[in-house]
Amino acid sequence: MDIRSSVIRDRRAAASDESISVAGSQIFGRGSHARGRGAAGATGDRPAQQITTIVLHQTAGAMIRGDSIVSVDSAITSHHRVDRIAAHFVITVDGQAIYLRDVEFIMNNAGGRRGIDIEFCGRYRNSPTPEGNRLTPEAIRAGRQLVADLVAAIPTIRHIHPHGQVQSTPASHDEEPGPKYHSCCGPDVWVNVGMWAESSLRLLTADTAPGYPNHGISPRQSNVAWRQEV
Numbered sequence: 307m308d309i310r311s312s313v314i315r316d317r318r319a320a321a322s323d324e325s326i327s328v329a330g331s332q333i334f335g336r337g338s339h340a341r342g343r344g345a346a347g348a349t350g351d352r353p354a355q356q357i358t359t360i361v362l363h364q365t366a367g368a369m370i371r372g373d374s375i376v377s378v379d380s381a382i383t384s385h386h387r388v389d390r391i392a393a394h395f396v397i398t399v400d401g402q403a404i405y406l407r408d409v410e411f412i413m414n415n416a417g418g419r420r421g422i423d424i425e426f427c428g429r430y431r432n433s434p435t436p437e438g439n440r441l442t443p444e445a446i447r448a449g450r451q452l453v454a455d456l457v458a459a460i461p462t463i464r465h466i467h468p469h470g471q472v473q474s475t476p477a478s479h480d481e482e483p484g485p486k487y488h489s490c491c492g493p494d495v496w497v498n499v500g501m502w503a504e505s506s507l508r509l510l511t512a513d514t515a516p517g518y519p520n521h522g523i524s525p526r527q528s529n530v531a532w533r534q535e536v
């Protein structure tokens with residue numbers, strides 16, 4: 307579906323033939339019509355009205371700028387690495403919200419059957435006090451605007467979570483609930499976009515929608531020392 311938004315760069319065509327990511331895993335989720343062959347020509351997997359949840363991530367990879375992606379957004383033969391990230395949207399450090407795959411497709415990511423996955427480019431830490439790369443104000447503004455525009459377009463969205471809260475990795479005894487619990491999306495993204503959406507858009511964070519696990523939110527992710535004045 308088309309999403310009305312001032313921050314979206316629509317690159318669905320360029321990403322549509324990709325079914326395998328740069329890491330060698332499937333981009334589309336189990337049960338997706340596009341799994342194994344890409345979205346080109348495939349019908350969607352779900353109506354948008356079934357979407358309940360937004361899941362925020364960081365790529366833990368390169369600080370990709372949108373203005374560095376020079377191939378045409380409709381070039382179906384593009385192999386830019388951004389087109390091979392298993393997400394519906396990627397937020398670049400210069401504040402583009404790149405629409406990679408239609409929200410009616412299921413990604414092979416934590417959002418699953420009822421979710422939209424948003425990946426922020428870059429590697430951000432979860433230390434007690436901020437250090438290392440910081441999320442840029444442009445990326446924060448783009449992420450907030452995208453979430454607001456998605457909620458306006460799809461009123462069934464009621465929840466937003468960090469990946470670590472809803473990861474499917476089984477909890478082992480006496481251990482943290484999995485490898486992403488503290489790290490994805492990390493406090494710079496969660497505090498400045500996720501918690502902003504909780505207070506400004508009244509999205510729910512503590513409880514998860516049906517179909518999702520709930521490991522709770524890591525206190526390292528909700529650490530307000532990472533709050534930025536944006």
Ligand SMILES: [Zn+2]
Pocket residue numbers: 362363364416469486490491
């Ligand atoms: Zn993640």
